[in-house]
Amino acid sequence: MSDTPASQSATPPTSKPLPPFDASQAGKFFFKRGHPGWLGMRYHDHGDNWVELELPWREDLLGDPRSNVLASGPIISLMDMASGMSIWQATTEFTPVVTLDLRVDCQRPARERGNVFGRVECYQTTRSAAFVRGVAHDGNIDDPVAHVAGVFMKITSDPRQKEVKNG
């Protein structure tokens, strides 16, 4: 099904290759539009196979009128977005992916009026699947708000991807 290698090919391409995916740069256009833009997500940090995003507290994103805590829905969105970006960061390629399964275990509510950070690492990829795990926290990653685990599928059937890859 998949014929796109997860890492850069050893054979030199005939045209100039695309630069490797960089979460700190990609965020600039990811977060301008759509659902992540509406939520006000922003890039915070990344490593070789992980990405951390930030979700600012906002009154209209609350879950329960009796507390000033962000709803879990926006936190799922944050973790889903950080998951996708961690896959692109780990594989260095911006191959479209779709979420197959995402599990969120909530340890505690986020702090009142506090921003939430979502750090997700892509710990394994195969030709067609990518596996992620991560933590949502509100400033101290050792005191998590939630843990997540997810499985994504790469979409490589789109012929435009090859055209893009080869310039």
Added chain:
Amino acid sequence: MVDASPPSPALALPAYAQSLGITVDRLDSDRPVLTVEFGSNVEGRPGAFHGGATAGLLEAAGYAALRTKLLAEGRDPVLKPINITVQYLSAGKPKTTYAMARITRLGRRNANLSVEAWQDNRDRPIASAVMNILMA
């Protein structure tokens, strides 16, 4: 659409759900059917629902179903998420999307729900979820 019962006035959706544009479409056998229109605020890949927005709709349907049931029993506890597992079954197209939950088990302290979201065809869900909710 099928069942024209008006939504329960007691059922207020959370700020996040309202802000995302989620509304109660109807009641189906006393269970609320929630809906959201496609728009840029729920868009992920161009022309498709963002997985997080779909999860938000599923989750809101779960809370709405549980809240409706609890209010009918004269209970009004604070609901806290324990966990949610979302399965994405097909891409959310740029169309009106619905979701409805079934309470699989309602205990004293926790509830287990299964939720489905669909677009044109109720029998072809685009996503499903299993949720555990704590009642404090």
